[in-house]
Amino acid sequence: MVLTNGKSFWTRHFSADEFGILETDITFLLIFILIFFVSCYFGYLLKGRQLLHTTYKMFMTAAGVEVLSLLFFCIYWGQYACDGVGNGSLKILAKLLFSISFLVFLLMLILLGKGFTVTRGRISHAGSVKLSVYMTLYTITHVVLFIYEAEFFDPAQVLYTYESPAGYGLIALQGLAYVWFCYAVLITLKQFPEKQPFYVPFFAAYTLWFFAVPVTALIANFGIPKWAREKIVNGIQLGIHLYAHAVFLIMTRPSAANKNFPYHVRTSQIGIVEEGAAPGAKFPHHVYGNVTFISDSVPNFTELFSIPHGPPAPAASARKQVEETPALEQRGAVVTTSAELGSSVAPKPGGGAESQPPPYQLHAPQLHTQNGFTEYFSMHTASARPV
Numbered sequence: 001m002v003l004t005n006g007k008s009f010w011t012r013h014f015s016a017d018e019f020g021i022l023e024t025d026i027t028f029l030l031i032f033i034l035i036f037f038v039s040c041y042f043g044y045l046l047k048g049r050q051l052l053h054t055t056y057k058m059f060m061t062a063a064g065v066e067v068l069s070l071l072f073f074c075i076y077w078g079q080y081a082c083d084g085v086g087n088g089s090l091k092i093l094a095k096l097l098f099s100i101s102f103l104v105f106l107l108m109l110i111l112l113g114k115g116f117t118v119t120r121g122r123i124s125h126a127g128s129v130k131l132s133v134y135m136t137l138y139t140i141t142h143v144v145l146f147i148y149e150a151e152f153f154d155p156a157q158v159l160y161t162y163e164s165p166a167g168y169g170l171i172a173l174q175g176l177a178y179v180w181f182c183y184a185v186l187i188t189l190k191q192f193p194e195k196q197p198f199y200v201p202f203f204a205a206y207t208l209w210f211f212a213v214p215v216t217a218l219i220a221n222f223g224i225p226k227w228a229r230e231k232i233v234n235g236i237q238l239g240i241h242l243y244a245h246a247v248f249l250i251m252t253r254p255s256a257a258n259k260n261f262p263y264h265v266r267t268s269q270i271g272i273v274e275e276g277a278a279p280g281a282k283f284p285h286h287v288y289g290n291v292t293f294i295s296d297s298v299p300n301f302t303e304l305f306s307i308p309h310g311p312p313a314p315a316a317s318a319r320k321q322v323e324e325t326p327a328l329e330q331r332g333a334v335v336t337t338s339a340e341l342g343s344s345v346a347p348k349p350g351g352g353a354e355s356q357p358p359p360y361q362l363h364a365p366q367l368h369t370q371n372g373f374t375e376y377f378s379m380h381t382a383s384a385r386p387v
Helices: 021-048 054-083 088-113 125-152 165-191 193-222 226-251 267-273 291-296
Strands: none
Touching: 021 054, 021 226, 054 088, 054 226, 088 125, 088 165, 088 193, 088 226, 125 165, 165 193, 193 226
16 A cells, blocks of 8 residues: 555655655755856866965865755655655765765864965964864764664654754754854954955854854754654755855955955965964965956056166256056056156267167057057167167
């Protein structure tokens, strides 16, 4: 005898608390695939600019593992929809990958809070030991939770994952991680206040994320009816993960318009910056900005021309004046112009010595109305022209 809930593929073998889980997982799978490919594209751009740091690689890894987890969940629930049994090994594998994605993302947040790859290139020995102990303890607790669920949970009852001693232990570890995260961010901001454009929204956004996990667990255990618990909690958990990944993807997008971009030291410069420095030494202070990407879209007006000084010119040589062009001042550019130039030919020195051409010749800017762009200085060597 086979008891079913109607003839629809989406409800036939599902109980009331499982209605909608397959559709929800498929929807989030498509969204996370999009996030993963966008993160890979951003990673490609960052690698070209030598800004693909370890923390961003961890984010890409967490997103990729999340995609695999949802893929196995969809396969399991799809098979379950066909035969009403499913493959239990696929479900366990999907849950394991889901936990790995969560742990990698949590470790990335703590490392960023401590300033890793943002204000420092290495973590101190004591900090590395603390992180290793904490993540080991968190991993062991997750394994115990899986074992407890497999051995003591009754399939006939509707039980929540965190409805166990190991689940409450994970909630306590989540609270400890948030305290550590707060302390790390505050210390980093105290030492590098110029990083506030990144760390202030970063701290605010992920404070909500840290609180969402234990609050969801408590609400699921005591506030949601058992007949609707599994499908509601499944949607809330996936929504929390989507929020965390989407926020980080937006805050680290490699765009000149992104004022929150955290990285300013290139991957090829980390070894040079920290050569001879103690473990855990900080990067040099850097005025916060996104000038790294300006040259990719518009001319970089912040770099001024530097002209080498030649031998002292005679008294009859022209005076040079530095002035700011009002039209370009609004765009933050400082232009060096030449004014009151004398004759274009340098005077012949006495004593029969051969005249030497000036090392550089400055051309005054010319405005072309037909295209609307300003022709800026071009420095090139040129020899003196005869009269």
